[in-house]
Amino acid sequence: MLHFRMDMPLYLMAFYGSIMIVIVLILRSFLKNYLPKFVFPIMWGLVLVRLLVPFSLSSPISAPVPEWQIAPTENTAVYSRDILLENTDATATVASENQAYTYSTGLDGFTINWGLVISIIFVLGAAATASFLFLQKKQYSEKLKNSLLVEHNQTINSILREMGMGHILVFTNDEIASPLVCGIIHPCIYLPAAMDFRQTTLLRHILAHETMHIKHKDNLLKAFLILVLCMHWYNPLVWIMSKCLSSDLEAACDGAVLRQIDEDERKSYAVSLLSMAISGNHASLLYSAFSKTEVERRIRSILDYKKATAMVLSLSVLFLLTTTVAFATAGQAPFSKHLSSYCGSTSSRWGVKATLTRDISLGENAGKRADNTILEVLQTDSSNDPDVIAAQVKAALSKEFKVEKGAFQLVVNLCLMEDEITQEYAKVGLKKGSDGFYSYRGNTIRTYADKMLGSYQTREKGAVDISVQRNHSGEITSILVFREGDAEFDRRTKEIKQNQSYYTTFDESEANTQGVEQVTTVESDRGTRYFYEH
Known part of the structure; x- marks a missing residue:
């Protein structure tokens, strides 16, 4: 599926055009004496089109878009839950911050707009x-x-x-x-x-x-x-x-x-x-x-x-067609990669969030359709294997939207009930206090990370840094402890300060006090699925 747009910014036209110039110069230096003379003027013509026309053509063979090029989205935290008829709670949350920064320099009372x-x-x-x-x-x-x-x-x-x-x-x-x-x-x-x-x-x-x-x-x-x-x-x-x-x-x-x-x-x-x-x-x-x-x-x-043979001419035409397709689809304009909410179900230990790898039009209600597709996979999965779940979700999304599987990128995290997390953590010495922060065997934790669960905490003071290690199935295998005075202690502090992502958990009764608004409700034979956006 191709997606054509005419809104590529000038700086990206220059960026991709410069890459094309370098490629043509390299090809020219090696192939100039072996290809017919008309080939390179045509290739330069393609470069001129890239530098003049703000088009963007996304296709399955388009190169991955650099993260810095992705269009920023609003600061959102998405909460997804599947409540069964027995009203058994299973909660999972994910939050992300995308902040735009304006750089300016103040000199003698006035600001320079760079x-x-x-x-x-x-x-x-x-x-x-x-x-x-x-x-x-x-x-x-x-x-x-x-x-x-x-x-x-x-x-x-x-x-x-x-x-x-x-x-x-x-x-x-x-x-x-x-x-x-x-x-x-x-x-x-x-x-x-x-x-x-x-x-x-x-x-x-x-x-x-x-x-x-x-x-x-x-x-x-x-x-x-x-x-x-x-x-x-x-x-x-x-x-x-x-x-x-x-x-x-x-x-x-x-x-x-x-x-x-x-x-x-x-x-x-x-x-x-x-x-x-x-x-x-x-x-x-x-x-x-x-x-x-x-x-x-x-x-x-x-x-x-020497006159070019029919084979050389044919190869030259094929070469031009190949480079034309490559040049046309290599660069994409900035786009929003957001697709689904973070979806979790009591039927699975895992939660899934889907994003897009390329600019593509998926039709009306794409987000809601993606949420339903992911939850259907989670409800029917019996493997509890994150790799199997990811493969099933990609196949289901590809079938739903009729595009290649590579158009989707997934984040798969553990999605556990609060009492499950409490029981697991108690076995390894982690306990949540009344203030919502964890402690480890009586020591105040400064930074805490459970990457597979998607849970992070940090505060200014604490005696230890904790990293929860899990195996492929999501079971805790060890706790990495970094104490004050360790070189790793200071390095991890800087690293976590740079990571603006944070993760929190709350139940339905806390939603209103946390500023969470219910935006979607979907009924199913297994209960009611709620999607919240912060």
């Missing part, structure tokens, strides 16, 4: 880049204003007609050093006035090369490149890409021309390229032109050119 400062710098940089490129464009336009239309040159007209490009206008200009194509909607070819128009072979090669730029719409691609440079002016990888793209466009045009001529004519084409590039322009973002840069590389490539 978000605004960064935005201003970004806009100023984009404006400066656009102004610089616009000034370059204006200068070239001034040069080309004095161009003369070539109307009655039978050689040029006949060559263009042979190429099916008879509608293209050709101008001469005495201020340019080498041929170029300028214009996006109505591109025209400009030739140096100093050229010897009597050299038919030279003229044919030049027009063949320049018309390839027009057929490939290279100037349109360069226009998009200019937009990307203005938007991502701060990114050095984008400027590296601009240089490589210009070079690859020239190589692609060379390759297209070479496919149309025989082997004997290739040396002549290389000579024509050399004669026009020796005194020619540097590569430009504003038009397509012969460049004196990389002349040696291009000529060597021309002389070593």
Whole structure:
């Protein structure tokens, strides 16, 4: 199931675009001499789309989304219970905090809004880049204003007609050093006035090369490149890409021309390229032109050119399709991964909470449907094995929502009745006081953790840190005790302070006093299931 959105933020467009640039640069360095020349301009085009269009396409093959990219959800604590007809209580709770922080610096009574400062710098940089490129464009336009239309040159007209490009206008200009194509909607070819128009072979090669730029719409691609440079002016990888793209466009045009001529004519084409590039322009973002840069590389490539076989072309197309799919689905926009409540049942020692691993639309009442699906699994499970339960829940959710199992991520914790916890803890010396905090064999506990139960406590002072160790079945195997003066004691204190998650337990009579509101009630033949949200 695919999920398409058009709301990816600019910083993620830049992030994923930069990764794509690095990948293309690596592929280019290893495969450039083995793939047809048209491959890499297409790949650069895909990168430009990623950097320009805020789309997000989620699919089963999408890469996992980094935690920092997940959209924050409201601060909630979810309480789930299955009360049987005998009114036997079984409670389980889970709480999580997702806090957004605003960073600012106070200086002499005023606060710096760094978000605004960064935005201003970004806009100023984009404006400066656009102004610089616009000034370059204006200068070239001034040069080309004095161009003369070539109307009655039978050689040029006949060559263009042979190429099916008879509608293209050709101008001469005495201020340019080498041929170029300028214009996006109505591109025209400009030739140096100093050229010897009597050299038919030279003229044919030049027009063949320049018309390839027009057929490939290279100037349109360069226009998009200019937009990307203005938007991502701060990114050095984008400027590296601009240089490589210009070079690859020239190589692609060379390759297209070479496919149309025989082997004997290739040396002549290389000579024509050399004669026009020796005194020619540097590569430009504003038009397509012969460049004196990389002349040696291009000529060597021309002389070593071999037509691609059908197998190479097929593999190249497959390569492009594969990279297109990978690039399109690699990056997702921030999304809320919340799906189900934390669900527990008296039929099982385990509670389950489901979240999403990728951006996906699951239809109406997805949360309620997920809760019911999870509870049905817990009520019918006889294994009491967390791995088996997780597998069953994923399979049931996949069937319910008709998506792959990998779209779901589960948290499976012990879900015990309060008296069960009290009995288990009493055997190992843990006892809850009237204040709700645990003590260990008479010692005040500073930090307490039962990871499999999902229960944590911490307070400022205490003699020991406690960690309850359980086996795969959830049975207590040992108690780790860290006392004051141990190096681990201080380390665990810092670690727990960083962990903002906390876990509490309460029964139905305490719900109102704890600020817990009943939000969902579901009747079943086994009793009433209540879902609470804090």
